[in-house]
Amino acid sequence: MAVTSEITGPMVVEDVVYENADGDQGSKNSLRVDHKFLGSSYHSSIISGLSLVASSLSAAASSGEKVSITVVGLGAGCFPMFLRGCLPFVDIEVVELDPLVAELAEKYFGFSMDEQLKVHLGDGIKFIEDSVAANQSVNGSTRNAFKILILDVDSSDLSSGLSCPPENFVEDPFLLIAKEFLLEGGLFVINLVSRSASVRETVVSRLKAVFEHLYSLQLEEDINEVLFASPSGRFLEINDITAGASKLQDLLKIPVDVESDIQKLQKLQ
16 A cells, blocks of 8 residues: 655554454454564664673663653554564653554554553654753753663654654754663664665764764675664673673564574674
């Protein structure tokens, strides 16, 4: 099915993976989208990269605290739904600019919200800016909390050489806001797609200038590269990523091939 959005432009709904909900092979009503399946390998890489903060995730799970994950870009909603089922101790806020995208995610891909998974319709940059402002206390200091920020949003303007994310998400003003959003630590995750080596190097250079730590996970079968940045090493598994991968694997309620992904993880800074 093809539709056109005034914001996003042409969109095609395809490749929906269903599971049988009640074993009734003859009933179409028994079919539902399988949210235990990730259709995009880079989504698996994003989850595997959480090995970098596995100790903090484990501590939160043990203490009953919720970890805040903000995802900019809803898409079909399958990735946030997978995250919700995979890591039940997280609170997920998704920011989506296009109301039609949210409508299609709910209608065709089985996306649904609950107390730990919310969607905010609006501009992702403004949402992060407003969140930073809201987190300021009366005396101007910032509350400490471990957070994860994930950019999973396509660009409608390819003139910059970027397919993901839009250029303004990897320019200095937003990177500085993202750093402030993460407070003293946390993880900033970017799904980067560009066929231009020079554009990629520019993005990496900007990230290095703002964030103390930067890692890359390059997908072998695609041009996607997942970047993981952090303003400090406070929450990072700097000394033993392999141990972090093992901790993460123990936390996941849905299997992900973390160990294979982590072998491709490279430290850029």
